[in-house]
Amino acid sequence: MRTASFLCFTFIIFVSQIVDNSEASFIIRRAPKKPLSPVIFVPGDGGSQVDVKLNKPSTVHIFCTKATKEYFNIWLNLELLAPLIIDCWTDNAKLHYDNVTRTTSNSPGVEHRIPGWGDSETVEWIDPSHAKQGAYFKSVGNMLVDNGYVRNVSMRGAPFDFRKGPSELGQYFIDLKKLTEETYDLNDHEPITYIAHSMGAPMLMIFFQQQTEAWKEKYVKRMITIAGAWAGSAKAVKVFAMGDDLGSLGLFASEMKPMQISMPSLAFLLPFPAVWKPDEVLVSTPRRNYTHSQLNEFFTDLGYPIAWEMRKDNLKFVENFAPPNVEIHCLYSTKMKTVEGLRYKSNDLSSTPELIYGDGDGSVNLRSSQACTLWRGLQKQSISTLNVEKVEHFEILHNEKVVNYIKDLMIN
Numbered sequence: 001m002r003t004a005s006f007l008c009f010t011f012i013i014f015v016s017q018i019v020d021n022s023e024a025s026f027i028i029r030r031a032p033k034k035p036l037s038p039v040i041f042v043p044g045d046g047g048s049q050v051d052v053k054l055n056k057p058s059t060v061h062i063f064c065t066k067a068t069k070e071y072f073n074i075w076l077n078l079e080l081l082a083p084l085i086i087d088c089w090t091d092n093a094k095l096h097y098d099n100v101t102r103t104t105s106n107s108p109g110v111e112h113r114i115p116g117w118g119d120s121e122t123v124e125w126i127d128p129s130h131a132k133q134g135a136y137f138k139s140v141g142n143m144l145v146d147n148g149y150v151r152n153v154s155m156r157g158a159p160f161d162f163r164k165g166p167s168e169l170g171q172y173f174i175d176l177k178k179l180t181e182e183t184y185d186l187n188d189h190e191p192i193t194y195i196a197h198s199m200g201a202p203m204l205m206i207f208f209q210q211q212t213e214a215w216k217e218k219y220v221k222r223m224i225t226i227a228g229a230w231a232g233s234a235k236a237v238k239v240f241a242m243g244d245d246l247g248s249l250g251l252f253a254s255e256m257k258p259m260q261i262s263m264p265s266l267a268f269l270l271p272f273p274a275v276w277k278p279d280e281v282l283v284s285t286p287r288r289n290y291t292h293s294q295l296n297e298f299f300t301d302l303g304y305p306i307a308w309e310m311r312k313d314n315l316k317f318v319e320n321f322a323p324p325n326v327e328i329h330c331l332y333s334t335k336m337k338t339v340e341g342l343r344y345k346s347n348d349l350s351s352t353p354e355l356i357y358g359d360g361d362g363s364v365n366l367r368s369s370q371a372c373t374l375w376r377g378l379q380k381q382s383i384s385t386l387n388v389e390k391v392e393h394f395e396i397l398h399n400e401k402v403v404n405y406i407k408d409l410m411i412n
């Protein structure tokens, strides 16, 4: 059977060669493949490597490293996330907000860099040692390479400092435009397919809003988003209040919190008004409710008004939910318990709230991962969706249906 179908397949190729190329010689060649659209991966929150170099005036514990000659990887280096050492790590990874310049900087004596610009390797694997937990765009990347893509030529990566919000990432959008044009030139002027995860989706929305229609028609084939946090997530409210343990890495949310709440990206990712109504309750206490339009009061009462300052810096990006005007494929998951709100049993916001759950992928609420469909009828380019049920926000990157969908779109 197998032989028969193989022969039949060969025959079709042979005949089509003769028909297509009647003047050519009768040599059996493989049918010309459709040209591959080069890929640029755009990672999400936590999806890029971060290296630091230290020359610190002081450290939080005596055993913390004070100075290093070279840059070393801190994200996602699981050794540095061990108990005790995590305090050293937090001080090296966290940002400090300046409410006058409206920008963040590292702790004194910490220099950072995001390695691997243009390369796919550092977004295929977040952990340079390629530990299993650090697998990121690996499954999609391997599938593409198996089908003819070449790392660093037709498959690129656009990592960024995910700790920051778009208000501080202006240079990233400029660099992404350059990388797009360079990749287009490197690949016989084939338009680009962008593949984004999580926060990468709204980052690309902003990027495309900034480009002219002519530029997009020339350089952009499509965007594919996986678990896109298009319109933020209620989980960001939870992280500001309690921190997050990053799933099953054996970490404590409370230990991760000081680093996490210092990130303007977390304030950017608070629920967007595109899919949250102003009077929707996000946090409740016996005394009062905090609605979407009262998040600023929540952060004041939480004793962390900086969160709202960082949000204000990014409001113009959050509030402009205009269509990107490119072909979109939104791949997402549902039916995983996803935080929708917090309910405190006491009026003390330092107590532990009960989490209210709704539908989503465990991190991003369904209404946000589906928000791409709000642009149907508002842009002429098509918007397709794939819902894979019961797959977690990071696991979905390795989901067979997702990988096959991308394969069908890109290769077959």
Ligand SMILES: *[C@@H]1O[C@H](CO)[C@@H](O)[C@H](O)[C@H]1NC(C)=O
Binding pocket: 099, 100, 309
């Ligand atoms: C800025 O920060 C300083 C010091 O933390 C604080 O005293 C001041 O009230 C803040 N200003 C604004 C506008 O938030």
Ligand SMILES: *[C@@H]1O[C@H](CO)[C@@H](O)[C@H](O)[C@H]1NC(C)=O
Binding pocket: 118, 119, 152
């Ligand atoms: C990727 O390409 C760039 C520029 O073409 C080059 O500088 C870099 O070393 C390459 N990286 C790898 C891993 O080949």
Ligand SMILES: *[C@@H]1O[C@H](CO)[C@@H](O)[C@H](O)[C@H]1NC(C)=O
Binding pocket: 281, 284, 285, 286, 287, 288, 289
């Ligand atoms: C908070 O909102 C809920 C509806 O979401 C309402 O039933 C409740 O009475 C409100 N609580 C307070 C204290 O206003």
